[in-house]
Amino acid sequence: MSALRVAVVQFPGVNCEDETVRALQRAGLAGEIFGWTRPAAGLREFHAYVLPGGFSWQDRVRAGALSAKDPLMLTLIEEVEGRGKPVLGICNGAQVLVETGLVPGGGTVELALARNHMPGRGGYLARWVHVRVEASCCVFTRALAPGTVLPLPVAHGEGRFASRDPVRLARLRGAGQMPLRYVTADGRDACDFPDNPNGSAEGAAAVCSAKGNALAMMPHPERALDLGQVSRCVAGEWAERRQRAGEAGTLAAEAGPGLVLFEGLRRHLEES
């Protein structure tokens, strides 16, 4: 068991905690579910944190709004902003990080994850999309070459990064705080639905803090840990890998596109 402990913070209604723990373990980290009823001080014993996906507090008031006010989050903010520990928010976890202001940081709430904008329809969308790694200081993607394209699944109704400041997201992108952007399968900017699945400004699939240690991402990397999980609707390089692994009978053994983010966390923790 790795000595590097990562707390998977579980609020009521979260439903991706088990696969998130498995993702951390597969990356060589000691993932542990940290329930909302435990004393918040226990969070200080961990090296990093993941807020997994789901519907914390049934999305009451607004997705992520109530969890963002939980006493656990006050301790987590101290550890992340004060001590520089990494935190990854996935989907509902991303909504919590945005609602606390940990992403993009600075002490105030500067973004929202708003309802999807999709032509001719509304509500929840689940599908595989492609994201491109951008040059950034993000600790989770730092080991990946900019331009790398990863197929990942999304599943959300409120995943559109938005700000009332019309240039805020463009500035974040320019500052290297947008480590993942939606693209087409061949890596070109996603201009339309469904390549950009929610109408996110600047095609933002993920936004990080200025230090790069807090990452809010809407796609689910924990659902793409091995090639057997990669959808048959995914084309290109990852489809070829899946095909070869299928023929060799190694689908579950070979790393999928989501694992690299958890491996990036492990590398960062080992170096720091």
Added chain:
Amino acid sequence: MSPARAQRVAQAWVALKSDDPEAVSAVGVARRALEAGRGLLSLRRFRLFELRGELPERAQVEDLLHRSTQFYNPHKEHAVVRMEAGSAAPVEPDEQVVLVFERDGERKPAAERWWLHVTGLALEVREGVAWVLRFEAGVDAARAAADLAVLRGPAHGLLCNPHAQEHRLSGSAVPLPWMAPARRPGAGSAR
């Protein structure tokens, strides 16, 4: 052909017959985590529809709303309809109201299509959430409601994230109409 009716506005205030879990959670969090929530005595939640167009008389509006699940489920919820500014909203004199709706997302196209299909009349339907707050005596209720309304950080605000939502504040004399279409320089008509 029926004579053309004047454009009118109606509000439908829809609330659960049982305790509303969203309101129960919100009041608990507001009291525990937010300075402005310390003096909060109660918090009620309504889904607020605003209908704008050639509306029939009040009884017919109530009947149409009752018939479609686009608006509410009469087995679980009840509705109060207002069609004149002087008619009372379901708000007590000592209560404050915070209206929250999605920026560019308040229109309800499916409800508009249903209304057109059933009545033959085009209608604009908007939906938001009206939070009705009552504070302890001695609290500056209007100020506390405003503080609770707009999310600014972990210790400030809850009901509206201003980066994706709009909000309106009122005492018990709730305006009608209240959810006016957004007007932006160079913008066309609302979706």
